[in-house]
Amino acid sequence: MARFSDFAPLAALQSLPDLWEDGTIPHALETTGYRLGTGLSLAIVIGVPIGILMGRSRWFQQLTNVPFQFMRMISPLSWEPIAVVVFAGWDQAIVFLVSIAAVWPIAFATAAGLAKVDPAWFKVARNLGAKPWQMVTRIIMPAITFDILTGIRLALGVAWIVIIPAEFLGVTSGFGFAIQDARESLEYASLMGLVLVIGVVGFVLDSICVLLIKRFSWHRG
């Protein structure tokens, strides 16, 4: 029978060394980290160009605004049953869920950042001989680095929230699985310990984003 005292902070903290020693935490960090990193990278690779198109092309913005706002409001987890049918393995399905959760904040933040860019910068650059691809790499990208990173920060938050329940099903690795496993084997102290670790990892990832934003932003103040 489970004791409720196992949920207490002390028991949870005491479980951490064991969880590290037996490889639960390192392994979860590795597998969940891999899925998160892959999903987030895909979201960046897809979301930033979409955002630039939305910010630069009026017709693209008007064409896609309604469908994108609609898709954005679909809980990423509700794609899970579809994702496991479409993708060969659960791993890919989870990566897809992370991507679809993360792509919207990135795309919308990129578009909003681009909308704020001083249009005279484009005039100046064009006048000084910038080719269209130079306009993207030399003017647009540095101008909106702050906004893209802010979008990535938001996306990371959503992705981190989504990936844990996404790992409840199908896979036998990752933090989501580890929590399920602890619950099923009635190891409530470990369960709480994992909850703490999830919080800490999320906090650390967010702090890294904040540091990156500070480092790569030209904005003052």
Place this chain on the structure above:
Amino acid sequence: MAIRGTEIKIQGLTHRYTPRSPVTFNRVDLESPPGEALAIIGRSGCGKSTLLHILAGLLRPTEGKVLLDGKSVEAPSPRWVMMFQAPHLFPWMTVSQNVGVGLSFGRWSKQETEERVTEAINLVELQDFSKSNVQDLSGGQQQRVALARSLVMEPELLLLDEPFSALDAFTRASLQKDVRSIAKRKGFNIVFVTHDIDEAVIMGDRAVIMAGSPGNIVHELDIDLPDPRERTDPAVQALRTRLMSTFQEAANYKPATAVAGAGR
């Protein structure tokens, strides 16, 4: 690096923003010989800024054409560079990176870039700031960086759209003198748009006055004064007065189309 300026010919230039919007200006003709500093004076809304954008290739005329040394201007080019009211510097670049940005768009070796950037920065007297963040500079210094960013391309024609109007009087005066003296030393043309009579007299070889709606050139006046020009010089004062009274006459100008349209 002496540059020959360019011969500017504007022929029958007409512009409207959309087919339904009113004509900004109608059949403007204007010529300027190589190396001339030409002032275009007019009130807000007479189309002088639009005219400058067309000269820069940043806007297309509805009718007519702009010829530089006999060749039609179809697109922007580093050979004719425009400066705006605000410096519009790139805040993620240092002063020297901003100055060299136009060269970085083309195929310039590192050494050539460095040489030209250094020369341009020296011209605008910002040697001590080349590694500075442009956000740390004053408004006047920022506009100097924008000037250097234009000069580094060694343009045949420098277009200035009220470039100093946001600066304080002292900074403005010193930049006006500098732009004129650099242009004269290098030999490129300048065409500048202003509503400041003083600016026209200090910087220009000739002033044309635009007025009316749709706008057109209604007067022109040679500014035949020796360099350097001082505001306190009686000859400068006298020309200023003349230009001012010509400008006021022009303000009463009614274009033919407006009169014809009155009977509708």
